[in-house]
Amino acid sequence: VCSSDLILLKREEATELFDAYKGLLTSVQKDVFSDYYLYDLSLGEIAENRSISRAAVSDALKKGYAKLSEAELEIGFLQKKRDLQALSLQVENAKDDETKTKALGALEEYIHHGL
Numbered sequence: 001v002c003s004s005d006l007i008l009l010k011r012e013e014a015t016e017l018f019d020a021y022k023g024l025l026t027s028v029q030k031d032v033f034s035d036y037y038l039y040d041l042s043l044g045e046i047a048e049n050r051s052i053s054r055a056a057v058s059d060a061l062k063k064g065y066a067k068l069s070e071a072e073l074e075i076g077f078l079q080k081k082r083d084l085q086a087l088s089l090q091v092e093n094a095k096d097d098e099t100k101t102k103a104l105g106a107l108e109e110y111i112h113h114g115l
Helices: 003-024 027-038 043-050 054-075 077-092 097-113
Strands: none
Touching (some): 003 027, 003 054, 027 043, 027 054, 043 054, 077 097
16 A cells, blocks of 8 residues: 555544544644644644644644544444444345345344444
């Protein structure tokens, strides 16, 4: 995987984390995170728009990302969402009734024990 793909993956992960857990951030962290990851503003643009230093922008991004990542480690909402999506895709893509029945069983098992 090349570096531009890694950057894109990190941006995607950051926006998913933000969507799931933004309520845990301070208002400044929310605003800066949104400007950077959703509106694609540079650190300099954010600093200028908000009349804060680039270091303060960088700090808000780092602390905000760390808080969101920590929440996902503790709660695991996004992982559970991905697991459910994968299981439902197995049901959807089942080629025959036996495969579909097994996939539905796995989905039901996850719902009863994995959530």
